[in-house]
Amino acid sequence: MKKIVIAGRNDAGKSTILGEIYKGLKNKGYQPLAVGSGVQDEKPYLHKGIDVNYLHIAVPEPGWDVVEDIERVIRDVLNKIEEKNKLIIHARRALEDLNKVRSVLELGSLTQRDIPKPAELPNVFLIEAVGINDGYKSIESRELADILVTIIPANIKGEIILEAGNVLLDEADIIVVTKIDETPRDVTSTTVKMLKRIYPYKPIIPVVATQGVHMDLVTEEILKLMIDPLILIDKAEQHRDTKKH
Ligand SMILES: Nc1nc2c(ncn2[C@@H]2O[C@H](COP(=O)(O)OP(=O)(O)O)[C@@H](O)[C@H]2O)c(=O)[nH]1
Ligand SMILES: [Mg+2]
Incomplete structure (x- = not known):
């Protein structure tokens, strides 16, 4: 079963985005399981209408990420x-x-x-990584994810994007730029242009996560990665190649 990991800085909008992706996949006939990494994630999930049966908050120990313990969490929930x-x-x-x-x-x-009906078992996992403060450097999310969605607020400092070793950006399958509604247009435009220059082949999608604006485009990109066998073969080959080197 596919694991979709939502990663990014603290306060970037990860929980909000996860809730939107949950709704999007549900509308397409999937039953996602949402796994958050702290109590602060629960409210945005409920707010977005995630069914409590399919919501799990795992609180990792300090210095650890929920993604490192995910197999156990998933088994427990199932x-x-x-x-x-x-x-x-x-x-x-x-x-x-x-x-x-x-x-x-x-x-x-x-x-x-x-008496309720038996609940459908989840068939796709949505996992929110612990928020990070140190650029976009965190390898665990990539190792776990079949699909890595990296969230970056529109008002992020350019230096952070340009730093070397931003694994979460370099390795992202999809980059979502949030908070375009509260960021001056020229600032958003600079961020998006910079990302497009560095990652010309990645989907880079500016959204208003809180209002669901353009979130259908994010869901669409995820669905492409979930069902297009050619993309999956490419990914498997990339994986093999990185292992070889
Ligand atoms: N205006 C605006 N606020 C947003 C957007 N995305 C998230 N937020 C707000 O930013 C705060 C942090 O969001 P949250 O999803 O909890 O971020 P997380 O810490 O990365 O999980 C919350 O107050 C959200 O309502 C957006 O696109 N526009
Ligand atoms: Mg959160």
């Missing part, structure tokens, strides 16, 4: 949903049996309405 589903199926069977007895006694049957 187990929990499966356990709950078993109980639901059990309750439904018990009620059926009870209704058989009631029917023999001519008591009329009780309704299943109050």
Whole structure:
């Protein structure tokens, strides 16, 4: 199952973007699981309407990132949903049996309405990396992600983009530029032009995350990476090549 990692600086808009991508993928028939990296992530997720069944906040120890412990977190969440589903199926069977007895006694049957349906298991993971302060240098997210979405606020200082070793930008599959609504137009334009010059082949998408403006374009790029087999072959080859060197 694909893991989409949302990475970037503190306050860049990661949680807000994650909520939007959740909605976008859900509308396309996927059931995402959202994994946040701290209590501060929960509110924006709920605000964007993420179902609590598919929301998990993992709080990593100081100095660690949730992405480093993700396999365990995912397994735990899947187990929990499966356990709950078993109980639901059990309750439904018990009620059926009870209704058989009631029917023999001519008591009329009780309704299943109050027992929820078993929950669909998630089929794509949305993971918010811990926010960073040090440029865009953090390799763990790339190692974990099938699709790496890096968030950069429009008002970021040019020096930060130009720094060497910004792994999260160099390795991003998609770069999302946030807060274009509260950033002067010339500043946004400088940021986007600089990114386009350094990364001419990457999708670079300016958005207003809080209002969902242009978020459909972000979802579209993600879907392309999820379903286009040619892109997937390219990625596998890149992976092999980086391993060789
Ligand atoms: N005006 C504006 N505010 C935004 C945008 N994206 C995020 N924010 C706000 O920025 C703050 C941090 O957002 P959050 O998603 O929690 O960032 P995170 O720390 O990277 O997860 C919140 O107050 C958001 O409402 C945007 O595109 N425009
Ligand atoms: Mg957050």
